[in-house]
Amino acid sequence: MYKLVIFDWDGTLMDSGARIVSAMQTAARRANLPVPTDDAVKDIIGISLLPAMQILFGKLPAQQQDLLFESYKQEYVEKDKTPTPMFNGAGDLLDRLSGQGTLLAVATGKARRGLNRVWQETNTGHYFQASRCGDEAESKPSSDMLVQLLNELNVEASQAVMIGDTVYDMQMAQNLNMDRIAVSHGVHSVERLAGHAPRAIVDSLAELQRLLCRG
CATH class of the missing domain: 1.10.150 (DNA polymerase; domain 1)
Structure with missing residues (x-):
């Protein structure tokens, strides 16, 4: 855990x-x-x-x-009216992790205003204890976002895991020797993600929940 x-x-x-x-x-x-x-x-x-x-x-x-x-x-x-839904299982995953006392954070290339907007639209901001955005840190694949989050939450890299769909997510965690798990439903291929030695590559957030949650 x-x-x-x-x-x-x-x-x-x-x-x-x-x-x-x-x-x-x-x-x-x-x-x-x-x-x-x-x-x-x-x-x-x-x-x-x-x-x-x-x-x-x-x-x-x-x-x-x-x-x-x-x-x-x-x-x-x-x-642009292209739909941007949360992936299936996102709410259940955040509920379960939060309920078992896991600290949650976001590291995103979105600007702060953009993250705050989607948090409000999806009513998910309350799940996260910290976040870093593209206008607050060096861009991925720099590890700056992760270093800032670890320092803010007083957590060691060995106690954390990065979840992402791109090689940039994998690279920035790899630079810190932080565990990382890739999701295959995003924009980068499984083959590219596998090149950065993730602990696992999952095909759904339900599968990720089984890995991260107790019981």
């Missing part, structure tokens, strides 16, 4: 990959940039927004970068 379970958000607890892809492609059109493929956008999910855009589009003039940045946020939050 772990003292602390740290979750990624997009692609791990929330099925938001399709909206991220759609919003990024629309933002590219609005900024008169080449439209990235679905796979190219999926590959940067998990990284903080600015470095993700630099990977997709290279170094842009400041005005064009600002237009892209604002267009993406507007599309994702206000205009």
